[in-house]
Amino acid sequence: MPTHVPARATRRQWLGLGLLTLPLFVLAIDTSVLFLAAPHIEADLDPTPAQWLWAMDVYGFAIAGLLVTMGSIGDRIGRRRLLLIGSAAFAAASLWAALASDPLALIAARAALGAAGASLMPSTLALIRTMFRDERQRTTAVAVWMTTFSVGVALGPLVGGALLEAFRWGAVFLVAVPIMAVAVLLGPFLLPESRSPSSARIDAAGVVLSIAAVLCLVYGLKALVSPGPEAVDAAVLAGGVVLGAVFVRRQRVVASPLVDPALFRSRTLRSALALLVVGVFTVTAVNFLVPQFLQSAAGMSPLRAGLLTAPIALAAIIGSLAAPALASRRGASAVVTGGAALSLVGYLILTGADPAGPLWPLVTGGALAVLGLSPTTVLTTDLVVPSAPEERTGAAAALSETGGELGVALGIAVMGSLANAVYRLRVDDLLPDGLAAGTAASAREGIGAAHEAAEGLPPEAAEAVASAARTAFATAFSTVGWVCAVLTVGLAAVALAGLRPERPEHAGRG
Structure with missing residues (x-):
């Protein structure tokens, strides 16, 4: 029997990979640069300790809680479409954060950044699978994609430090705007669209369970390592475990699961x-x-x-x-x-x-x-x-x-x-x-x-x-x-x- 040989990626696919690294590069810089800008933000906005904690953590909470939901949405509406929507939303939320004039506005902008970021990561990985059929080329593409994050984390403090020397702290968030604009403009030309042929509706109850479970798990873990953890923190963590178990059980019986147990x-x-x-x-x-x-x-x-x-x-x-x-x-x-x-x-x-x-x-x-x-x-x-x-x-x-x-x-x-x-x-x-x-x-x-x-x-x-x-x-x-x-x-x-x-x-x- 003849063996099917996957088509090898062409120049267009490699250029598309370069475009797919841009959102991850922005996410990496956004993760590392906030810690550098933190003293400037605190001095300007004067948040309470609770407000500052939420401003720092809500980004990670939103990403972790929405990843499963966004991955399933991308399968249904199209991974390229979700990536372009997420890139535009990330640019808009970055502008919002840069112009924030009070702690609550910054917290809301950071939450929006996390939600947009959650749409970017599964979309880029899924598109890499679509674009690179050859196994060795796909592995190389994943390696390049992941290395971009390490480079972004390393460069984040350097870029942020240079911006903070010359501009207000909001400038560190504006780095994302032109980069995401490039992704939105060139994405339709360099990236293929791919989606599931199924038109099944998204399981709304599963979405709520998955978000609640991951948020409780991540919040509980963070709270337990902080000074003076309380009994309520352990209860939140336990609640996350229970909600996770309910989510898994639901995925086994629902007609269109967010995560197929198979x-x-x-x-x-x-x-x-x-x-x-x-x-x-x-x-x-x-x-x-x-x-x-x-x-x-x-x-x-x-x-x-x-x-x-x-x-x-x-x-x-x-x-x-x-x-x-x-x-x-x-x-x-x-x-x-x-x-x-x-x-x-x-x-x-x-x-x-x-x-x-x-x-x-x-x-x-x-x-x-x-x-x-x-x-x-x-x-x-x-x-x-x-x-x-x-x-x-x-x-x-x-x-x-x-x-x-x-x-x-x-x-x-x-x-x-x-x-x-x-x-x-x-x-x-x-x-x-x-x-x-x-x-x-x-x-x-x-x-x-x-x-x-x-x-x-x-x-x-x-x-x-x-x-x-x-x-x-x-x-x-x-x-x-x-x-x-x-x-x-x-x-x-x-x-x-x-x-x-x-x-x-x-x-x-x-």
Whole structure:
């Protein structure tokens, strides 16, 4: 029997890929630049603590909560159409944020940005699947697409810093407007339209359940890692789990589900999603804690700490771009397993980081950990999206993106909680005797609070408190490194067992 050979992408498809990277590049810059502009925004708008927390978090909440819904909408109305609508909406919301004159306007604009952003990510991934039929070319396209996000995160502070030097803080949001305008203008010429032939109505109850479940999960995880979590935060998290279970149950019986349960019959898809969540989870621990270590424990300025983390960002770019060539030679399972072994070495190096010693173990360990796990995010994404029938591509892409969002939320919440718990236990043993109760209580809150409390003490006592805090933080950091090392071993085991090729007669049965 003749074997069907997928058509290879032409120049038009590669130009279209370049266009598809623009929305992701904007999302990456928008994610990283806000933290740089934060002091300027606070000084100008003077938000309350609650308002500022919502201004920072509502963007991520909206993206996470709407990904599944937007993926399903794109399958029905057309992925290119949704991408163009989302790009125009993102530009309009960026202009809204730039001109915000009070905290509530900024919160609303950030929520609109998140909703628009949720329409962009599954649409771009689904269109990549449509445009690149050749397996190796598709993997390369996914790698280029994901690398764009790393480049955007790295360039965001540089672009934002230059704009803040010359203009009002709103200028950092205006970067998105011309870029999205290019996507809207050229999209109809370079991007194909694709949609599901089904005209079934969207399950409104499923939409509400999916949004509520993800929002409760992400909010609960964020709240539990913040100082002084309350019982209501745990209740919200538990509610998210319950709503998620109800959503899954509904998808099994509704005529037109948002996420077809049949997708999960594939062992490869289940394994790829699990690997994606765990891989992002562990990498988030590096991205979250290494900058804290450099600034709080090693006492570096933000600029110098940022320069020292540049090799970690570079490692992410190299790992992502190398994934397609490695996978074509060795297979996804071997590449993910080998990358996990490299990351294991990195995490073991990180366990020995010492704020009083040389910093090369911290930078080297972080770079190796990210270098090894970067191919995992590329290859698992490339496995998830094509695993679904073409009419469900948007939903599959949304599953991949939701897995990444949950990996980030879990990484910050779980590893942040673990680090805080170990820090408190260790610092109690290290604080000098005779400290005032208030000073000791402040030192137990975290290394930043400990340094602030030490400022009002005599030099000898201040150094004792600061030293205790640094040592306790190093212990907490080392503990996180050990946990990540164990998880990486588990990741390698899942890759070996779950990513091996499925026999055609069993594919889809799991």
